[in-house]
Amino acid sequence: MPSSAFWANHWWQVVRQQAGRLRVGLLEHWQAFCPNPCRLCTQPTTQAVCAPCFAELPHVQSACWQCGLPLEHVNPAEAKPLCGECLASPPPFARLFAPFCYQPPITEMISRFKYQSALQDGRLLGTWLAHYLMAQRMAVDLIIPIPLHSTRLRQRGFNQAAELAHWVSRYLQVPWCTDVLQRVQRGIPQQGLPRRARQHSMHRAFQMARVPKVETVALLDDVVTTGATVRAAAHCLRQAGVRHIIVCAVARTPKPGMAQSLSSKP
Numbered sequence: 001m002p003s004s005a006f007w008a009n010h011w012w013q014v015v016r017q018q019a020g021r022l023r024v025g026l027l028e029h030w031q032a033f034c035p036n037p038c039r040l041c042t043q044p045t046t047q048a049v050c051a052p053c054f055a056e057l058p059h060v061q062s063a064c065w066q067c068g069l070p071l072e073h074v075n076p077a078e079a080k081p082l083c084g085e086c087l088a089s090p091p092p093f094a095r096l097f098a099p100f101c102y103q104p105p106i107t108e109m110i111s112r113f114k115y116q117s118a119l120q121d122g123r124l125l126g127t128w129l130a131h132y133l134m135a136q137r138m139a140v141d142l143i144i145p146i147p148l149h150s151t152r153l154r155q156r157g158f159n160q161a162a163e164l165a166h167w168v169s170r171y172l173q174v175p176w177c178t179d180v181l182q183r184v185q186r187g188i189p190q191q192g193l194p195r196r197a198r199q200h201s202m203h204r205a206f207q208m209a210r211v212p213k214v215e216t217v218a219l220l221d222d223v224v225t226t227g228a229t230v231r232a233a234a235h236c237l238r239q240a241g242v243r244h245i246i247v248c249a250v251a252r253t254p255k256p257g258m259a260q261s262l263s264s265k266p
């Protein structure tokens with residue numbers, strides 16, 4: 001059973017998110033009536049980001065059909081291209097959807113959102129993700145943001161994945177919840193760790209707080225790097241009997257060395 005600290009964190013998170021969204025919502029409505037500087041190039045626009053800047057974002061062009069890893073060379077005749085890792089060791093989820101490579105300016109936007117509480121960036125990223133998922137015709141019954149450990153949640157004040165889930169849920173008209181999965185190992189910061197060390201650090205990182213009574217679940221995170229975190233979370237859901245699991249994220253990190261050649265205009 002989840003501890004009282006878990007529930008206290010859960011409700012504190014809900015209150016903070018509602019207050020933040022109200023502020024962001026009022027600001028966005030005001031901006032829709034009068035041109036404001038593009039968030040990326042400062043040219044006047046009635047959108048948060050102007051059309052040329054949106055076109056220049058590092059959209060994923062071709063990716064592994066299952067884990068979403070950006071791929072350099074894909075045979076156009078191949079309907080479901082798979083990366084080497086999915087062929088050797090398929091992940092415990094069916095698909096991963098990510099609209100962007102984890103490259104500038106997406107890296108800076110996610111960093112501002114996570115570490116400087118820039119909720120406007122969170123809303124924008126969540127909206128872009130939602131539109132991408134709608135274009136991909138993603139159909140799920142429930143969205144579960146990847147939980148933070150309670151210590152990190154207290155430090156940051158909010159869970160960035162839950163914030164994104166709110167916006168995705170609003171567009172897709174699919175419920176989301178934070179009371180299914182619980183993070184029980186704080187782990188060490190994953191960025192920069194070798195793949196094997198990262199996967200080892202995620203071992204038994206999650207446990208179920210309750211079993212959802214749905215067929216298809218979407219796990220949602222801001223960035224998927226090696227996939228160790230979402231693999232661990234999906235494994236936990238699979239063990240609990242959830243039959244169909246997909247993953248969605250704002251950005252997917254390309255393999256080192258691929259980064260420069262992958263991003264181009266959509």
Ligand SMILES: [Zn+2]
Nearest residue numbers: 038041050053
């Ligand atoms: Zn611009």
Ligand SMILES: [Zn+2]
Nearest residue numbers: 064067083086
């Ligand atoms: Zn793959």
